[in-house]
Amino acid sequence: MAEIILEIDNIIKKFEEQEVIKNISLKINKGEFLTLLGPSGCGKTTTLRIIAGFESPTSGNVLLEGEHVENKQPHERNVNTVFQNYALFPHMNVSENIAYGLKIRRVNKIEIKKRVGEMLSLVQLEGYEKRKIEQLSGGQKQRVAIARALINNPKILLLDEPLGALDLQLRKQMQIELKRLQKKLQITFVYVTHDQEEALNMSDRIAVMNKGVIEQIGSPEDIYERPKTKFVAGFIGESNLIKTKIEKIDEEKITVEFGPNKISVNYKNYDSSKNKESYILIRPENIKYSKVKHQYSMKAIIKEHSYIGSIIKTTMELASNQEIKVSDYDKKKDLIGIGSEVWMYFESEDVVIVEEG
Structure with a gap:
């Protein structure tokens, strides 16, 4: 039986008086690649931000490995987020960007160097240690952002439309690489996209969202072959x-x-x-x-x-x-x-x- 790592329980989120998340519940298994899929404005990014701690639910619970985290700050949850705009530090080189989280935690320099080397190998950026961020392509910047998020060994990696800024060819290549990484590391990925093909290609399960509710959860085959609505x-x-x-x-x-x-x-x-x-x-x-x-x-x-x-x-x-x-x-x-x-x-x-x- 699959082990549940994250549970969203009866979450409601209001901005002013508008209800953007309407009492959704979702259980995510350890080591799975789950995608929140839906059109713009359906509530998928707000749901991700509630998991990350960047937004607080109006009501409901978020449980990480059985522990309530809905009132904890982002740095108090063992999750990391990769954004579409990369959010890299332009004044730091590749190694410094990847190492940032470890330096904040005051990990010793020898361990940092070792872990950064492992991450560079993992995302296939060996030899780019001293490269400036402005010298990188879009795909390379995305790899740096992923390495920076993974170096802290998060329980869950949250990805908010991380491939949206890439051209079609690179986007398809990065889909393969992300799935490879997820399977190799066995880390739970929660991925947000509006791209149906991307969701079908990468996910173990897909939660299709519409107007603040989850209309269906299932495997890519279930969602495509046996839609409910x-x-x-x-x-x-x-x-x-x-x-x-x-x-x-x-x-x-x-x-x-x-x-x-x-x-x-x-x-x-x-x-x-x-x-x-x-x-x-x-x-x-x-x-x-x-x-x-x-x-x-x-x-x-x-x-x-x-x-x-x-x-x-x-x-x-x-x-x-x-x-x-x-x-x-x-x-x-x-x-x-x-x-x-x-x-x-x-x-x-x-x-x-x-x-x-």
């Missing part, structure tokens, strides 16, 4: 959401009606009542189309084909004027012409029912 389905990856009517709920199946069709699908993550507005979710890669009618099919008109590297993306329109996205990895097949009438179809096992949220 319309928001999660729409925020993670491309999605096709078609409004549906719940006809019947059995022990293992739900029968839904959409357009001219009725389909029985597995429960998966759906746990709502019949009365709540619901949708069927079908990912673009799970939709096919042809001139021939299939089971669970609907008429559609081809509107556009787009070549995007490894896939062909097709947009089609249903009779209801709703646009449907299709992703096809078979680039060699003949495309049906723009304006043609086709049958859009899919398999029942690829359907997920989600609620309004």
Whole structure:
């Protein structure tokens, strides 16, 4: 059984009278990479700052290894934070920046030199000891910031959109390096981002936040394949959401009606009542189309084909004027012409029912 290292219990945070965190609870396991994912203004950074001690909760508890820390100052918690803007000291060189925390704690010089050397090796910056901060690239500055945070052996490393200032290529490279570091050190990472691909690539679990609440917590596969709400389905990856009517709920199946069709699908993550507005979710890669009618099919008109590297993306329109996205990895097949009438179809096992949220 996983050991819980951090627990957020019924946290509420208000700024003036506005409630930005709405009674959230979350348990984080020791050694896991957990990502707080959501759009700007959803409360993810405020949650991170409450864990770090930079903000105090209006109510609720924060427990680190079972100890209440919600009233402790940041330096009294064994957690460190890496920021998007690096927050490095420009008047110090690389080694001095990394060693700063140890000097504050008055660790002896021999130990500092040893630990700084270990950190430089860990983040692959050997030979950069005397380099000035202004002489470093964005990726190198980020490595220095990470080394400075890790040198104090924190129980938890908090990362607030740390790759946001990097270009796409470097960002992808740093994602791999961060995950490598986390697995090697077995330190708990709590990571904040609005980038869904980043979250899916790096995380053991993802907590999807929206308007101050956590809408769903799960593995990357759970979040993508089995979203619980319309928001999660729409925020993670491309999605096709078609409004549906719940006809019947059995022990293992739900029968839904959409357009001219009725389909029985597995429960998966759906746990709502019949009365709540619901949708069927079908990912673009799970939709096919042809001139021939299939089971669970609907008429559609081809509107556009787009070549995007490894896939062909097709947009089609249903009779209801709703646009449907299709992703096809078979680039060699003949495309049906723009304006043609086709049958859009899919398999029942690829359907997920989600609620309004």
